Amino acid sequence: MAVKRATINDVASLAGVSIATASKALNGRQDVRAATRERVLAAAAELSFQPNALARGLLSGQTRTVGLLTSDSVGRFGIPVLLGAEDAFGAGEMAVLLCDARGDAIREQHHIRALLSRRVDGLIVVGESTNPRPSISKDLPVPVVYAYGPSEDPADVSFVPDDVGAAAMAVNHLLALGRRRIAHVTGPGHYKAARDREEGFRQALAEAGVAQAGRTLSGVWSQRWGRHAAEMLLMAEPEIDAVFCGSDQIAAGFVEAVRERGRRVPDDVAVVGYDNWEVLSTETRPALTTVDMNLEVLGRTAAQHLFAAIDGKATPGVHTLPCQLVIRDSTSPPGVS
Amino acid sequence: MAVKRATINDVASLAGVSIATASKALNGRQDVRAATRERVLAAAAELSFQPNALARGLLSGQTRTVGLLTSDSVGRFGIPVLLGAEDAFGAGEMAVLLCDARGDAIREQHHIRALLSRRVDGLIVVGESTNPRPSISKDLPVPVVYAYGPSEDPADVSFVPDDVGAAAMAVNHLLALGRRRIAHVTGPGHYKAARDREEGFRQALAEAGVAQAGRTLSGVWSQRWGRHAAEMLLMAEPEIDAVFCGSDQIAAGFVEAVRERGRRVPDDVAVVGYDNWEVLSTETRPALTTVDMNLEVLGRTAAQHLFAAIDGKATPGVHTLPCQLVIRDSTSPPGVS
DNA sequence: CTCCTGGACTTAAAGGTTTTCGGAAACGTA
DNA sequence: TACGTTTCCGAAAACCTTTAAGTCCAGGAG
Numbered sequence: 001m002a003v004k005r006a007t008i009n010d011v012a013s014l015a016g017v018s019i020a021t022a023s024k025a026l027n028g029r030q031d032v033r034a035a036t037r038e039r040v041l042a043a044a045a046e047l048s049f050q051p052n053a054l055a056r057g058l059l060s061g062q063t064r065t066v067g068l069l070t071s072d073s074v075g076r077f078g079i080p081v082l083l084g085a086e087d088a089f090g091a092g093e094m095a096v097l098l099c100d101a102r103g104d105a106i107r108e109q110h111h112i113r114a115l116l117s118r119r120v121d122g123l124i125v126v127g128e129s130t131n132p133r134p135s136i137s138k139d140l141p142v143p144v145v146y147a148y149g150p151s152e153d154p155a156d157v158s159f160v161p162d163d164v165g166a167a168a169m170a171v172n173h174l175l176a177l178g179r180r181r182i183a184h185v186t187g188p189g190h191y192k193a194a195r196d197r198e199e200g201f202r203q204a205l206a207e208a209g210v211a212q213a214g215r216t217l218s219g220v221w222s223q224r225w226g227r228h229a230a231e232m233l234l235m236a237e238p239e240i241d242a243v244f245c246g247s248d249q250i251a252a253g254f255v256e257a258v259r260e261r262g263r264r265v266p267d268d269v270a271v272v273g274y275d276n277w278e279v280l281s282t283e284t285r286p287a288l289t290t291v292d293m294n295l296e297v298l299g300r301t302a303a304q305h306l307f308a309a310i311d312g313k314a315t316p317g318v319h320t321l322p323c324q325l326v327i328r329d330s331t332s333p334p335g336v337s
Numbered sequence: 338m339a340v341k342r343a344t345i346n347d348v349a350s351l352a353g354v355s356i357a358t359a360s361k362a363l364n365g366r367q368d369v370r371a372a373t374r375e376r377v378l379a380a381a382a383e384l385s386f387q388p389n390a391l392a393r394g395l396l397s398g399q400t401r402t403v404g405l406l407t408s409d410s411v412g413r414f415g416i417p418v419l420l421g422a423e424d425a426f427g428a429g430e431m432a433v434l435l436c437d438a439r440g441d442a443i444r445e446q447h448h449i450r451a452l453l454s455r456r457v458d459g460l461i462v463v464g465e466s467t468n469p470r471p472s473i474s475k476d477l478p479v480p481v482v483y484a485y486g487p488s489e490d491p492a493d494v495s496f497v498p499d500d501v502g503a504a505a506m507a508v509n510h511l512l513a514l515g516r517r518r519i520a521h522v523t524g525p526g527h528y529k530a531a532r533d534r535e536e537g538f539r540q541a542l543a544e545a546g547v548a549q550a551g552r553t554l555s556g557v558w559s560q561r562w563g564r565h566a567a568e569m570l571l572m573a574e575p576e577i578d579a580v581f582c583g584s585d586q587i588a589a590g591f592v593e594a595v596r597e598r599g600r601r602v603p604d605d606v607a608v609v610g611y612d613n614w615e616v617l618s619t620e621t622r623p624a625l626t627t628v629d630m631n632l633e634v635l636g637r638t639a640a641q642h643l644f645a646a647i648d649g650k651a652t653p654g655v656h657t658l659p660c661q662l663v664i665r666d667s668t669s670p671p672g673v674s
Numbered sequence: 675c676t677c678c679t680g681g682a683c684t685t686a687a688a689g690g691t692t693t694t695c696g697g698a699a700a701c702g703t704a
Numbered sequence: 705t706a707c708g709t710t711t712c713c714g715a716a717a718a719c720c721t722t723t724a725a726g727t728c729c730a731g732g733a734g
Binding site: 007059 | 690691693
């Protein structure tokens with residue numbers, strides 16, 4: 001470990017100039033002679049000088065740091081958003097201060113206080129689901145953007161995936177393949193994601209004038225429920241030729257159960273999942289056609305808008321970002337037109 | 338958004354004292370009269386005063402912030418370590434500055450410089466595999482600990498899971514169940530994890546005087562490889578009664594293929610996985626007996642030792658942390674003794 | 675009465691950087 | 705020579721907090 005960190009003072013004395021001149025030379029300001037600048041830069045390099053961000057931030061009032069507040073970063077969805085945000089920030093000179101509140105409002109308040117004390121320039125709040133969450137923006141001295149889980153307050157800036165549109169897109173894909181007896185299996189109704197996806201499902205069917213096969217089956221977001229739902233559905237509605245599942249876990253279970261019942265996927269029943277959770281979607285047999293919510297893009301977009309908000313150019317409201325349908329063998333096997 | 342942030346100066350004037358007195362009152366120092374302290378605290382509350390951590394850090398030289406440098410946080414293993422570390426820090430008043438180098442050495446250097454410029458008190462480096470990685474600790478003014486992926490330099494502080502011991506534990510479990518024809522399917526040999534687990538496997542068998550069934554099959558860490566290996570193995574060594582897989586993905590594929598071949602798990606073939614990746618290990622049928630590397634504990638331990646190192650009490654060397662065998666139905670079904 | 679002690683409070687310095695403003699030198703022009 | 709202009713550099717303030725050192729006063733001891 002190096003003994004002592006060099007300050008701009010050390011650089012200045014080594015270069016034989018004042019600290020003001022050293023500062024100007026290091027920051028590329030104009031009124032300094034080229035030869036002098038050289039000397040200063042050389043001195044800085046020799047001492048491996050790193051400007052103290054604390055002192056700089058203290059003076060400028062900007063720390064070039066943002067807080068990332070997640071309710072449940074162990075969750076499946078927080079991570080990509082986090083990566084996207086870190087990506088957008090890292091490209092510049094921003095840094096990300098990570099806090100996990102674990103769904104505890106007290107802890108969340110605690111973290112917000114700590115972040116403000118560190119003078120972050122802004123805050124990104126990542127939800128654990130797309131359910132709207134209480135706003136934290138009131139009386140905060142810095143801008144806040146919400147990613148994945150929107151704020152309840154429409155005056156805040158939120159970014160969410162377009163679940164309704166994506167579900168419709170998935171159903172239209174099935175319709176284009178000629179399927180007409182399409183069922184829907186999804187997660188618990190207290191998830192807005194489940195309700196939104198069902199709404200997109202219904203809309204697309206209604207637009208095409210096609211009736212839903214059976215009733216929507218609501219369960220939990222698990223493979224087990226997918227299997228169970230498949231068994232019930234194949235019993236009650238044996239003539240179904242496609243199913244739209246609310247998650248890849250459900251779809252994976254569904255596919256498994258369908259195959260065990262001796263029906264082929266996709267020839268007899270086409271299956272569409274949701275999330276593009278690769279460990280499931282690419283490893284099931286056949287690989288799952290599924291919706292990718294583009295969460296990294298969402299995180300990156302949220303971060304970029306936080307920049308804008310820091311510069312005073314906020315764009316309030318809930319912004320929905322498009323998803324993407326990833327087509328794999330569970331709806332259109334290779335070699336089949 | 339609040340208009341202006343209060344400083345200790347504002348608090349002092351509102352309370353009618355000097356800033357020194359205000360500081361002492363706020364920090365619980367002694368030589369302040371109780372009544373005065375009351376006044377200061379009330380003033381601070383009214384202005385919702387938050388001490389400026391930058392100014393404090395500038396003075397004390399301690400930022401109470403650590404950098405978390407990950408090579409690949411999208412990876413399966415970085416996340417729990419990260420959570421464990423964040424947990425250990427969050428309990429106190431530490432904050433975590435997150436950086437993802439994406440496996441790029443240039444970017445890593447860039448991030449290290451940025452972190453040092455921000456005057457972090459220490460660094461945690463999270464590897465993407467247990468393969469030793471180049472040390473970054475030389476000439477750094479702050480302590481560094483390595484988690485999951487150890488440093489190549491034995492003078493550094495590293496924490497890794499005990500893959501050898503865990504593999505032996507898994508095999509001993511199979512031996513205790515009376516299995517004697519045990520095979521091993523694992524990932525690529527350039528992963529130290531694969532080599533370590535194979536070593537533990539061999540040690541345990543040797544100690545029991547039992548011969549390995551077939552040769553170790555090295556492939557990739559995927560479900561597909563697990564299936565493929567199962568097919569080869571059932572063909573070549575039809576009499577095997579157990580298999581130790583190098584990952585849950587491999588084990589999940591293996592279980593699937595075994596069942597498709599009409600063999601029962603665990604009655605005919607017992608299967609042990611590795612990682613306890615719950616989406617796989619609890620959702621396969623039967624659920625997988627598997628090794629949990631206790632990565633959150635590992636992350637927490639690394640963080641705690643970083644604290645110690647910051648206080649000058651480093652404990653150099655590679656520390657291996659015990660893993661845990663999670664027993665589920667793939668080795669001992671419910672209702673069977 | 676004087677001196678000392680200790681409590682309660684204030685002053686001022688320190689920490690590292692940026693920036694404004696003023697100063698000095700060099701040079702050209704009248 | 706006197707003066708104005710340009711170019712380069714330095715002194716000092718500002719950011720906010722903590723803390724060492726110093727001031728002031730009341731009260732007790734001698």
